[in-house]
Amino acid sequence: MKVITVLGLTGSGKTTVIEGIISELKKRGYTVGSIKQIHNENFKMDTEGKNTWRHRQAGADTVTARSHQETDILYPGELPIYEVLSHYSEDFVIMEGVRDAVVPEIITCKEEELPVISPLTIAISGRYANNKDKEYKGLPVINGTLENKHLVDLIISKTPVLMPDIDPKCCSKCGYDCRTFLSKLLKEEVKQDDCVLRKGGISLRINGDEIPMVPFVENILKNEILGVVKELKGYKNNSNIEIKFLSD
């Protein structure tokens, strides 16, 4: 699964850019999900008086509305972004205004403003692309509607499979924190396989003790397990697999 985020202030053209990206990805046959970060403090998806609304008022935490057309699961509070993403199995997820994930960024701003770029920025778009310049500080400036094919080509070529965002105290085996690693990956200074977690490190504990395995044995064990698990309902790519049992 590949994930990007589009960042910019209100009125800078984020949603329009995202519409262009989603419709072009869909045209090319990809499955696409989206996530919108909402800053309105009074935001409520549900409608006052509906049965689901009455459930929540009575005290229900998670509430679902399930119909033939759609299934809507309403969680209380703000779920961590990687938890939200774990519910997706689409080829691409396009996020709007989400800042707490380590993913490539497309920056939007108004014509007269200066784009606020970061080491994770791969392009500038939104209303700024109405200007004549086709480049800003070495980054391409792309019109999200008229040039959405070009923008999608760039997204497909630049975006790596979703990477973890691990506390550097727990893992910096590649030599960097995850954000720095992604910025280096975008500059092609490292390869995605240099991330040990992406490599598919498998952890095996016997009675609580970590058992080291050479990559050859790791791969055998992983492939054996995936051979079975992939056939089960609930499995999707990029899943965290956890198995526990007591041996005879």
Added chain:
Amino acid sequence: MKVITVLGLTGSGKTTVIEGIISELKKRGYTVGSIKQIHNENFKMDTEGKNTWRHRQAGADTVTARSHQETDILYPGELPIYEVLSHYSEDFVIMEGVRDAVVPEIITCKEEELPVISPLTIAISGRYANNKDKEYKGLPVINGTLENKHLVDLIISKTPVLMPDIDPKCCSKCGYDCRTFLSKLLKEEVKQDDCVLRKGGISLRINGDEIPMVPFVENILKNEILGVVKELKGYKNNSNIEIKFLSD
């Protein structure tokens, strides 16, 4: 997690009963989720013109609205009920109008109607409870608002931990299909541990969600893993095996 469903026609008092159950469970300190089955063919949770609505119109499949107050994940189509339930971690889930799960049922109907009970029915409620009779065909008739404490006592004592609903072709080790097993459990003719799937064995989690397996598949997975693990230093019989990894 314990799950029940409240069934009855429109206007029979389902939502009022559920409000009584949820608020009483919350008073007692439980976490509670709810699921509402919606039959309206034009149902849409989102509002025309909103950014999330524009994402969906552009072709997005799963769409999330994420704010400080709530995180709403909108899936296209009707998710299987056990998939919906796998997203819950509450102590209790109260379902309204959901008929495709093997769980105890509370039946509601109007005063002048006859309750349509099944072997999974544990109580009659809704407007029917305005009648004088406190029993119908051996089942308690309970007012969901005035007597919600009594109704919740009954739910807590009767409802088993959520059971699977497996095709009897794949598993009928207890001698029954899952629906018959639950009806016998409600009559105390069997125990929950008579269900081989409940007994435990191997636990498989994908992205944190427990994946139920029939014994046949459990054994394949366990034997595949042991085939490799038994060859490693550190293995002995009766060991706790724990494996974690991220799939590609």
